[in-house]
Amino acid sequence: MLPVLAEANSLPQANIPDIQWLPLIPHIVMAGAAVVLLTIVSVAGRWLPGWFASAWTAAAGLAVLATAIPVWIRVDQEGESSTIAGSIGVDQFSVFIIVLLACSVVLTALVADGFLHRESLDGPAFYVLLMLSAAGGITMASANNLIVLFLGLEILSLAVYVLVAMHLRRAESQEAGIKYFVLGAFASAFLLYGIALVYGATGSLNLADIRLRQGGWFAYAGSESSSTDAGMQGVPEGVAMLSADNGLLLAGMAMLLVGFGFKVAAVPFHAWTPDVYQGAPSPVVSYMAAGVKAAGFAALLRVFFGGFLGVADDWQPVMFGLAIASLAVGSMLAIVQTDVKRILAYSSISHAGFILVGVQAATDDGVASVLFYLAAYAAMAIGSFAVITVVSGPGDEGTGLDSLRGLAARRPLLAAAFTVLLLSQAGIPFTVGFWAKFEVITAAVDARSFWLAVIAMLAAVVAAFLYLRIVVTMFLESPDADAPRLSIPRGPAVAVVIVVLFTLAFGIYPEPLLNLADDAWLNLRLHAH
């Protein structure tokens, strides 16, 4: 044998990990549909009808939905696993979020259809970025590896920065874009530094590894004898030296929480939310409120509930504080706003507080309640911003509370639909929003966080006032005499009908959705079966 070949044989072989393709199909379909759409429109754009991009995006969302169902069934039969060297988790938790993101994409595409034409922003850019962003969100929701999670977060964020700034003739849109970008990049840097510190403290970027290494971990650093613990196998030599105390891990967790807190708009990392929601094009806001928040919370749960469950005592008090701050600030500051988009931005902050109430419980019931809340909030938020898209009129300007004055007289059905969505956000019984709040508060009570449950209920009462204020403006005030006649495009109308039916159907009979959320276990597995 040639000496060169002999040498080559003695080199370590590259380890090609096993890949399960079935759970990766939703990722591929979502990202692939975006790229293919861009190609089709650049090659054959002038022969295509105006609705093509929107219909393509809706179809892509439905295709992702269809390809996610076999994954759910397979996990149901064979249990959780992971693929690509443990970096992508195959579990029902991620499938739930994938389905949620796919539905957000479909509904946002419907909302955007008439809007882009009205604002002369026709073109595939909006839809391509929307699908790419959702592809990033899917990766975030199923990442079992911190760097993969970071990549997903950046794919999601970069696309949304552009979407926010894409209304080129509106100065507010660009201002919102640069604000969101600068603060978002700042938060990503914190998140990344947190990942680096956690890596240093635990010696791994894999969440399942990180969780294994916490059991009795800090005892290991002090004494050699406990190195035979089951959880300690395969820990690199250097790790013990670096984590002489758990300060490194705690600092890393704090940094990670800054990054996630920004993405989900939790107080005190919420400062961008009202400005960006007000400045960004309305359909983009509906996607941000539904999709970006869901992906952010999914990643937060994967890292903290999945990876750091062993040190839950350390992060639960912080979540407790974030939840209270978000509930208080979101509900109180919404009352003094005069712009509907700003009101709903503060309401989205207060909803983040409610979801954190479920996260803080750090139980399986808590995770299920968070998933249920995310699904309910996604529907309510997309519907509300679809109504605002229609009402705001040309230039996306009429977002003041006065533009809703007398909507009941001008467009009774639209006002009725908006009322249902607002009452659901307030948590009135027989709407899905009631069950969402009920579930997170139950989870908090079961985890013995009684004070948090009490504060959440008080915040719900305060927040109810601001939703009722919008309803009163629509029904009890008379419309301006010169108010233009509202035309409701077909896309937003269909989207609003779908979410109102969702809100009422699961409000009256929530069991199917509750069962799905209960089944969506978050269980990190290091190896494929």
Added chain:
Amino acid sequence: MVTASWYLILAAALFTIGAVGLLVRRNPLIMFMCVELMLNAVNLTFITFGRELNDIGGQVSVFFVLVVAAAEVVVGLAIVVAINRRRPQATADDLSALRG
């Protein structure tokens, strides 16, 4: 003797300089540079830990971070160019239409 902690302290110092710079400077381009400084401080942290742990993961992460940083600058500069077309020489203080 230069130990790992020296590198970690340097990285923490660079990260802090970047974070403070982003908060106090008003020129959008300088703010981008500060973000880059923060990301590169993280890269240094990754490399140091990777070496100490004798693990390839830390060094591989750096490549991903570099790519993300490049993509982030592309998007950021595009937004800055769009704003500059409308209002030349705008600083962060000029962009204050949205408040309340």
